[in-house]
Amino acid sequence: MRYRRPGLDVATHVILIIGALIFMLPVLLALMASTHTLPSLLSGGLALLPGSEGLDHYIQLLTQPAGGVAVPTWRLMLNSLIMALGIAVGKLTISIIAAYAIVFFRFRFRMLCFWLIFVTLMLPVEVRIVPTYGVVADLGLLNSYPGLILPLIASATATFLFRQFFLTLPPELLEAARLDGAGPWRFFRDILLPLSKTNMAALFVIMFIYGWNQYLWPLLAASDADYATLVMSLRRLTIAQDGVPPWQLATTMTVLALLPPVAVIVLMQRWFVKGLVDSEK
């Protein structure tokens, strides 16, 4: 219930707008700074408005190596994209079929399998980072896309969400399909997969963002610049040269790094919110 009190309503909107602005401020300032030269940033005066450089820094970064990064940023973005897509698609695929097996089949050691997978919910890759590095190195997967992707899909979050979703489906759906002559594969393809579309979209958004934003693992696994990702390279541009980091480039690269995931989240907001809230319930 909401009392209609005009004064309170205005105050509510004012606080919300101020809140939203404060949250946008760092990105707005970075966006402005990316259009200024470093001397103009240093000379004081608040860089609250677009500067003289326009998109020059973006073109410069995208086309040529800069700072301590040996490849142009388009290459970093490509690597990030491959890694994020690989994680999202890979995790979705292995999770949905694993959840399908656990929910719709009865076989020996079924619960053991469930618990083996479930335990992985507990430990993010950061905790086991050193031995994971060792394993990936032993397998010869350092500086490769599989090496970037595989350790990050070894977790059960998506399996768990699909399992919970499958359990909400009426059991008669499977029985009707069996009477209609559908075997395990047909049931999966014709019934389960179409019904899971919304959940898959939601998880895709979450996993894409998770993959794109990885920092520590690519830092270790991609020592070769050809496999470096955008987010892990940000730090290289914040290292001071002559006392001050090249902020005009660091802000440019940060804007490039946050643009794709933010675009995904804003465009797919409906699925994202549903997926997030459902998955954690």
Place this chain on the structure above:
Amino acid sequence: MATFQRHRAFPWLLLLPQLAIVAIFFFWPAFQALRRSFYVQDAFGLGERFVGLSNYVAVLTSALWQQALVNTLLFSASVALGAMSIALLLATLADRVLRGAKGYRTLLIWPYAVAPAAAGVLWLFLFDPSLGIISRALGSLGIHWNQRLNGGQAMLLVIIASVWQQMSYNFIFFLAGLQSIPASLLESAAIDGAGPWRRFWTITFPLLSPTTFFLLVMNTIYAFFETFGTIDTTTGGGPNNATTTLVYKIYQDGIVGLDLGGSSAQSVILMVLVGLLTLIQFRYVERRVQYY
């Protein structure tokens, strides 16, 4: 749940990819961490020697590790408190708004998509001692800001960047929680003579407590692990280890310092801590989710 009963091999085929990946990239490394935590590697990395619990003793008695523990607890508590109270305030306001609640949601949730490392760079820029807009404003107030020299300021910077990022996650859940509270409850409280302030603290807040508890756990896990990027881009754990958290120390000792035994012991201790946390959360999740 109805099931396919006569297919014996097919479910294993379906489980194989996930089980293989989990075995190779989760259980094997976790086991290695456990094993290595009982060994010391010699200087050339050629041999190793069983040392029992002495790695653990060394870690637990080390002043640096204890400082990292204190840092982590202080950091997590601040991030959780900050990010949750701001999110609750904004979510309550957005819930009051009849029109535009969705618009505000769009305006407030996108920081979730920003990488922690990118969040670190954004705030590092604002606090840059020579040209940051905030550090200059503070300077004109007579506060000298330099997170490279002042440990307290460095910690504050990391907290602010993390709160900024984590707020949006909390906001989504608080807003969803608020919108699921039946209007009739608040109406009946209003009829019973409770004003808006009282209604919030006696009805809304208690009904939100499952969400609040869940978010407390998630914020702690976020602060423990996912802020590695924030710390590494802003302070690198410094100055003088003032912003070194437990995860950051595992990385420093294991990857930079090549102390495999010590870093493994730290990993195991952290695993136990997180395991406990997850167990608590799972017990609570279990109460809400029906398992068969």
Place this chain on the structure above:
Amino acid sequence: MSTLTLERLNKTYGGNVQAVRGVDLDIADGELIVVVGPSGCGKSTLLRLIAGLEEISDGELCIDGQRVNDSEPAGRDIAMVFQNYALYPHMSVYDNMAYSLKNRRTPKEEIRRRVTETARLLAIDDLLERRPRQLSGGQRQRVAMGRAVVRQPKVFLFDEPLSNLDASLRVQMRQEIRRLQKRLGVTSVYVTHDQVEAMTLADRLVVMNGGRIEQIGTPMTLFNQPATRFVAGFIGSPAMNFIDLAHAEQTPWLPASTPGGALTAGIRPEHLQLVTAGSGDLPGRIEMVEPLGSESLVHVRLGEHDPLLVVRLSGDELPAAEQPTGVAINGPVHLFDSDGRRLP
């Protein structure tokens, strides 16, 4: 055209829970058998055993004389209508009906012809493009029927198909199912807990209790000659009155041929009459009168510890409550021994 034979069918869960015990049943071609009983009596399990959704623990199931115990559900050539319809939510009505035919690699032309034909038969031909969520309860029910009919199976199975509908729709659909089943002449097994549905639909009725069959017969046989006390109490509304007698030979209103000893007498409420106090077969006191319009139900207390007798009167008879009365028997008295079996 098909027959269905169940021989000593058993279903045991987890080694000790016996859901279905030794069920023997012969179903003739084109017959509609209704299985009725209280919840948990095993009737749904029996249906699922026939469908192949549960594995048969023991006994034999034959369709057209062919043993099908080990066939997959799809291989038995049966169709089932579920209580919650189990329509595929993401498919149109057309695709819902066509799905089983597609799975059997029926030619496209044939599928189109059969689906359109069936849809016309069930008056759902203008709904073919809709999704289940856009249909009313009654329409969904028709689609579920259509999905079963379109396959032209050997056997129809119905699992309480009308229990999610409101009362008036239920009566209408009941008649339609009956008409359709006769017209198509498909052997059918229909499970319900609603005895009115059971009585009106069945060629033969099967009453189950505790996993066993209590009695098989036409509705009128079961009503007039219940084989057990359970059937007598289950069929008929309001339920039959039972009077436990310790010494039957001392009871004046029983026929002279009645054996002596302990037994139970059952009298339907419509076979009792109220007469002036002091006359009739049984003395009692009127405790409560329920006027239902077309009839009145009068509850009569015989002795302090005896159960209430229900007497069914026509709607315009409304005796006053809290009055002594006499009760006269003007119809058959059913007798059951101490094991609940009917005495001849």
